[in-house]
Amino acid sequence: MSNAINDVLFGWYPYFCLTVFLLGSLIRFDREQYTWKTGSSQLLRRRQLRWGSNLFHVGILAIFGGHFVGLLTPIWVFDALGISHSFKQGLAITVGGIAGVACFVGIALLAHRRLFDARIRNTSAPGDIAILLLLWLQLTLGLSTIFVSLGHMDGHEMVKFMNWAQGILTLQPAAAAYVADVNPIFKAHLLLGMTIFLVFPFTRLVHVWSAPVWYLGRPGYQVVRTRLATRRSPAPVSTVPSPAPVRPIAIPAPQPAE
Numbered sequence: 585m586s587n588a589i590n591d592v593l594f595g596w597y598p599y600f601c602l603t604v605f606l607l608g609s610l611i612r613f614d615r616e617q618y619t620w621k622t623g624s625s626q627l628l629r630r631r632q633l634r635w636g637s638n639l640f641h642v643g644i645l646a647i648f649g650g651h652f653v654g655l656l657t658p659i660w661v662f663d664a665l666g667i668s669h670s671f672k673q674g675l676a677i678t679v680g681g682i683a684g685v686a687c688f689v690g691i692a693l694l695a696h697r698r699l700f701d702a703r704i705r706n707t708s709a710p711g712d713i714a715i716l717l718l719l720w721l722q723l724t725l726g727l728s729t730i731f732v733s734l735g736h737m738d739g740h741e742m743v744k745f746m747n748w749a750q751g752i753l754t755l756q757p758a759a760a761a762y763v764a765d766v767n768p769i770f771k772a773h774l775l776l777g778m779t780i781f782l783v784f785p786f787t788r789l790v791h792v793w794s795a796p797v798w799y800l801g802r803p804g805y806q807v808v809r810t811r812l813a814t815r816r817s818p819a820p821v822s823t824v825p826s827p828a829p830v831r832p833i834a835i836p837a838p839q840p841a842e
């Protein structure tokens with residue numbers, strides 16, 4: 585790959601993707617509130633959905649957290665904490681690998697359910713299937729990077745990705761040079777990752793913005809009763825006085841005119 589192409593793909597393409605991601609999400613939120621969701625197919629093949637969805641979400645949230653902290657924490661912070669590059673590389677491989685496998689099994693269940701159940705397939709938009717396959721491909725590429733990373737456990741390649749990601753987010757397109765000579769599997773993974781940001785506002789992924797994380801900081805805001813709790817304890821007693829019962833009123837039938 586020539587330097588010019590590398591600069592475009594890893595120095596400028598990220599800004600194109602991030603702009604569409606932010607502006608697109610904002611415009612869709614503003615103009616298409618009724619489509620701001622992930623369409624539910626919960627009524628169909630519930631068991632497979634539960635396993636697939638839980639494994640997928642646990643895995644992808646762990647991967648997201650790992651990527652966020654791993655790529656965006658300044659290197660001097662790890663150095664100050666005494667965390668060596670090789671330890672961090674090992675941690676990324678182990679934790680990211682376990683989360684990646686969980687996510688992979690989850691996404692396989694979700695894709696199987698959506699593609700091979702005729703009713704779910706018929707009610708799926710093309711975008712629903714496309715984003716699932718895109719995430720599956722990205723996950724496969726991500727897991728493949730582990731075999732490359734095992735060849736440089738000193739963490740020097742990982743430091744290149746940190747410098748690249750932090751350079752791009754601090755508006756330095758020249759940071760593309762950090763990834764100019766990395767393995768093509770990494771390049772493919774970075775490119776597809778940016779492309780997922782690009783298509784994000786046009787897919788069901790927009791529901792990520794509405795994840796109810798704010799509830800965690802509001803204890804007592806929402807009362808949730810599990811089915812188990814309902815079975816064990818009596819129904820909650822209402823303290824609001826119930827309205828007087830409505831008495832039926834007899835309406836006389838109309839009399840025929842004389």
Ligand code: HEM
Nearest residue numbers: 676677680681684719722723726727733742745774777778
């Ligand atoms: C712009 C978005 C993304 C970027 C820049 C990115 C970057 C990276 C990098 C640099 C690594 C190698 C870490 C190392 O070994 O040093 C990696 C690994 C990995 N990525 Fe991504 N990634 C992105 C999105 C994703 C997404 C959406 C998924 C899941 C669907 C994913 C799944 C993985 C997995 C499973 C690994 C291997 C385990 C690990 O090292 O954490 N990545 N990614």
